[in-house]
Amino acid sequence: MKKILILTLACLLVLSFTISCKKKVEQTPPPPQAKEQPKVERVEEPPPPKPELTEEEIFERKTLEEINAEKPLQMIHFDFDKFFIRDDAKATLESNASWMKKWGSVKILIEGHCDEKGTEEYNLALGEKRAKNTFDYLVSLGISVDRLKIISYGKSQPIDSGHNEISWERNRRAQFTILEK
């Protein structure tokens, strides 16, 4: 009888061990997920408040080269052999004029350019007419005459070196350089 009891106990022991072992494996907790972890918010000191730059001050700090590089004044284009201001150019000139009104001290140079489909000499005269018409349109929009200068480069400074209609269209233009601010 005693023998049976010992055997039973031993069996129970083994059984309980196995069970406990199994349970342990099952109970292994899944790796903690990051989002479950409590986050510690680092409370930073607020940065020293930057002095608020007004637009004027930013403008004031820029060099002429920087302003010109931003191209605040959009160039306009012309029809072949013509120098009248096209309707699509009028909108561009209006936005250019409002920029100039905003920065009332700016003085600009209007450059007239032509495509390679004209001869050297006639193109110089034509470029000047394009610049002058641009000048007149800006004046009609209320820009003071003494803020505008004009020059013609003829076909000597193309922005597109191609030899097709698209290049020629791009090269027939009036573009703007800011001389003073």
Next chain:
Amino acid sequence: MTKKTLCYLLLGMMCCAGATFAQQEVVMSIREGMPIIPMAIPEFLSQESSPESQQAAATLRDVISADLKYSRIFSPLPQSYYGYIQRELDPDNIFFKEWESIQAKLLIVGQLLKSEGENILFEGKLYDVKSERFIFGKRYQSSKDLLRTVAHRFCDEVMKIYGEPTLFTTKIVFVSNRDGNDELYMMDYDGYNQERLTYNQIQDYMPAWSADRQGIAYTAYEDGKAKLYLLYPFQARRKLIWDKGTSFGTNFSPDGKWMAFCSTEDESNSEIYMATGEGENVQRLTFNKAIDTAPSWSPTSRELAFTSDRSGSPQIYIMDREGSNVRRRSFGGTYHDGPAWSPTGDRLVYVSRVEAVFDLYVLNLRTDQIIKLTEGYARNESPAWSPEGRHLVFSSNRVTGTIQLYAIDYDGQNLRQLTSKGENKLGDWSRQ
């Protein structure tokens, strides 16, 4: 017969004559200049036998030969003809009959008398073969790197004897971007010895020689303006002529007294102005709302050819120096520009545009005949005459695609490329 009937009779006769002329066929015959003079240029002798001396003598002969051939007056005989000459040339005892036998009318005898280190002494002599007569001779002492100049000078002397202006020592001034931006350069008539004249960061444009070749008028893009300057390249100075509006396109009168140029001073419209040869006393010649540009003096310095779009498209006109007596000379095209009046007075070369192609045309002012000078799908423009009016320099984007300077004869012969580095344009040929 009363006076009245006589008048009617005369009128009738004139009408008849007019009708006959109108019906006449036009017969074109080419009778230009004088017959070409064949000349013999045998190998130049060298007193020293060193290869350098031999080489120098050969160079001198080659350049002289090429120059005289280019003149369109002389024709150096082909090398193969010299094979008929049996004996060696003895400069002191020339056997002229032999040279006559190969049809030579002139004989050039060249001798390199000395060739020491960097210096040479060259003697060139010109003989008339038939009369067995010495015409002229010159000795030149120079350094070896000026061999070409020595040869050019000798050929200019030959030209002078035939009543021709100097050609071979003339210079062509032009604009090149080979060193980054547009600067002025000059070169010999044959494209050799290209040298830079201006050194700056701005764009230099449209150069023109003064009549005495001492000055070059040009446009400099400076301080947001296109100013007209007169540069004296051999005196290293320049002076401002005009800085109102965009000023450009100068041409000097052959008598040296005047210069004409364009300026957009008035309402940004290009008009033609005139000043003295030194750029003083500027006065305006054209007054209208159209573009007037590209003035070119007549050889008499009394008239100007120019471009105007007063008719609606750019066309060639001629006016008196005072701005009066304007008459149109180009018809039948929609775009003409860049007239250049030949020093011989009878021809006007200009650019005509058809689609995107420019070609040069020569208008004979006496007969109104027009010759097309250039061919090919390219933009040929900015023509300028050589001083004797047989050659032209112009710019073209033919062949290479880049713009280069070319020379061509008044009748379309002898097309040659003068430049190849960078882009080169706006050539002007000096008058001496």
